[in-house]
Amino acid sequence: MVATCYLKGVSPRRMDDLVKYLGITGMSKSQVSTMAKDLDSMVADFRTRPLDAGPYLYLSADALTMRAREGGRVVKTSVLLATGINAEGFREVLGMQVATAESTASWTGFFRDLKARGLDIDGLITSDAHAGIKAAIAEVGSAARLGDI
Structure with missing residues (x-):
């Protein structure tokens, strides 16, 4: 859920309100930022991977x-x-x-x-x-x- 919200542009500040609404105690801005950095790294790896399964x-x-x-x-x-x-x-x-x-x-x-x-x-x-x-x-x-x- 955090990944989807991040990709859709939900700010880390609003993420805490969203997770509380879903019944989760809370999520700090730093937790969201850490998850976003991990996602950014995975996306970068995917976008720069070699295309060697060809032709x-x-x-x-x-x-x-x-x-x-x-x-x-x-x-x-x-x-x-x-x-x-x-x-x-x-x-x-x-x-x-x-x-x-x-x-x-x-x-x-x-x-x-x-x-x-x-x-x-x-x-x-x-x-x-x-x-x-x-x-x-x-x-x-x-x-x-x-x-x-």
């Missing part, structure tokens, strides 16, 4: 538009996502990156990061045919075909 036969790229708290205000962001099917036929989330917009520059940086981590695509790339995705794939380079869905 990936299929890659799907898409973005979610979400609101996020940044600098004390709520702003619209794009969460860039890539999932792939590895050589053993298993689907896995390959990467996730928060960007200010779903632009060519954002997608290019995202695909460069995936490639630097070892992404090897040996098949079809599917997307919603966003111009930024198409341009980024063309710029970063891939032997794969780009399919529009």
